[in-house]
Amino acid sequence: MLASSPSAEVSINTGQNRFELRLNGDLVGIIGYYEVDGSFKRGSRARVVSFMHTVVTEDFGHQGLAAVLVRRALDSARSYGWKVKPVCTYVQRFVVANPDYSDVVVPL
Structure with missing residues (x-):
């Protein structure tokens, strides 16, 4: 299965604070996120979240799926007006x- 396959879907699961990557409906990867304390600063509407870890199940490793997951999660964060602290070394x-994601990322 190619990472660019239309069956690769990324959605947000706010109940579990994570983005989920599904292939043909099966959960194969996640990015866990955590809201940074005090992220709602006076005069700022930006919510700051830390992307804590990226996981793709072993059976689907080395297919470029982590990059698909991270790209779509960052695109979603941008659309929500979030700023992201990339704690995860992969992120x-x-x-x-x-570098086209520099507008979404804040330093650690």
């Missing part, structure tokens, strides 16, 4: 390699 490497 850190992704944003360095993709």
Whole structure:
């Protein structure tokens, strides 16, 4: 299965504070997030969330799915008006390699 397959869907599960990657309906990856304390600062509408960890099940590793998950999670964060602290080392490497997400990311 290719990562660019139309069956790869990323959605947000606010009840579990995570983005979920599903292939043909099966959960195969997550990015856990956590709201940073005090992220609603006076005069700012931006919510700051830390992307804590990225996990793709072993059977689906090395297919580019983590990048698909991170890209779509960052796109969602941008659309929500969130700012992201990339605690996860994979997310850190992704944003360095993709500077077009610099407007979404805040320093650790």
